Amino acid sequence: MELCCAVQKYAWGKAGKSSLVAQLSQGNSSAPIIDEDPYAELWMGTHPSGPSVIKSSNEPLLNHLLNNVDSLGDEEKKVFGADLPFLFKALSVAKALSIQAHPDKKHAEELFATRPDLYKDPNHKPEMVTAWLGPFEALCGFRPIGDIKFFLQEIDELAAVVGKSACEALVKAESDSDEIRALRECFSALMNTSEESIASALKQFEQRIPSLSAEKKDSLQCDLFTRIASDFPGDVGCWGVYFMNYVILQEGESMFLGPNVPHAYIFGDCLECMACSDNVVRAGLTPKFKDIDTLCSMLDYQTGPVDRFRMKWSTVDEFCQTCLPPVPDFAMARLQLPNSATVDKPYGVPVRCNASILLILQGQATSAETKDDLTFGQVLFLKAGQQLTVQVKGEQDFIVYQAFANV
């Protein structure tokens, strides 16, 4: 079944036709692209804030699932009930998204019970991001502690807003637990500093940057800092550059972000799969509400290089790889079939025991099971156990990403 999917226009999205999200939307909806609109996210799934509908009948996918529960796999139904447990997205990022973290399941239930105005559902939101097309930039997890100490020692303006006692505690900390406690104190102090002090410290540092040597600018990641500071003048999140790892994912590389890991996407296009939730606790790079107490108390203050978030893809067969994160809510597969000059016979997509959503990202193919050709931007729903056989057409390789429950 082909799906029509919701486009979300947020201020940080890429504009008009330059946005992958806008381009993809042309494959599954008839809405024209508006040049100046920011096309931020394409949502594939049943989330009430952007539900997908079945193209042939216009019926919401969730309705269809409720009326056809056997579309879902047995284990999937047992664990998650009569709905898809995941939300699959494509993102086109022109400007940093807010620094954020997502609560674990138990904490999400508490937040939803006490602050339903801020936290709209009781679910956790682990997420996996995969770069698509060019490189994808992000901030993710706390840096190695040595890096953070170095920046606090080198950037007086940052040390001033963090405060002398918190900085000293971090520099002196020797054991892992002391370091984590001191880092928590530093980060909480930063987040609780008044907006005026943050803005004036940012301004002072920005004014000082041109006088630094090229080597110093490099070691203090001034290019990155300046880029973010010019998009978010006066925002406390600009200092996040000095606490969080900066990572560039190349096309096809993935990261998994579990509960309470601070992160911010900065630039590029990606595919994202997550538990079906919209619970976000924000820390900066946003004009939206920052729930600072909740954030500072829940964050994962573990430090170290970004490698701990990277995911490996495993080979299933010649054309298929899968990536299985450590949560039951979702997993991903990707199909990369060479062009028709290289492979001229049909290929059976590995059959999944759970329902899945497929997004066609490149190329064209015919299929024995669908009437129409499969092309760029189409989104397909496959029920549990359903077969799909494809034969590549044309000169481009045929590339598809598939999301499904990891049970």
Ligand SMILES: [Zn+2]
């Ligand atoms: Zn997130």
